[in-house]
Amino acid sequence: MYANDPFARLPEAASFTVTSATVADGAAWPPEQHASGLPGGRDISPQLSWSGAPAGTRSYAVTVYDPDAPTGSGFWHWAVADIPATVTALPAGAGDDTGSGLPEGAYQLPNDARAARYIGAAPPAGHGPHRYFVVVHALGTASIGVPADATPAVLGFTMAGHILGRAVLTATAETPAETPAEIPAEIPAETSAETSV
Secondary structure, three states: OOOOOOOOOOOOOEEOEEEOOOOOOOOEOOHHHEOOOOOOOOOOOOOEEEEOOOOOOOEEEEEEEEOOOOOOOOEEEEEEEEEEOOOOEEOOOOOOOOOOOOOOOOEEOOOOOOOOOOOOEOOOOOOOOEEEEEEEEEEOOOOOOOOOOOOHHHHHHHHOOOEEEEEEEEEEEOOOOOOOOOOOOOOOHHHOOOOOO
């Protein structure tokens, strides 16, 4: 399962640092960062802070991606574009339905459940641990120019030529086989094959 490296075919980029008061790198998500259909799940986006971005950074994007979802294409949980270069942190819960904690000018793209917000982890029961790559992308453009209704994959493709640096934190989640995961109410039936992410 872990052979799939989401950065394997992406352009090289300088590393910088992202940390979180919500979760340590390599640790399991707390319940609040799980999907609302799971026990304790509240779809709350994590707190993030970053530093050391390369010179020339003019904006940031933030993504949360599960490459281990049984979809053939992974599952995008969150995508935020056009975070100003002067911003180096997002509070917990910034990715709610209104983007209330996002800085002016930043916007959320629809995730793979087609909701423009953060949606929490919900790996299928018994599927084993999933990795959630929380990435801050340092970009050499002030505005990425991607429509607000575009997919995170389109954002990623468009960012490829603008990425100066990449800060990565990896969280995990697993749903035991004896505790079947419920499909969060906000995930449409057509996405239930992921059950969810």
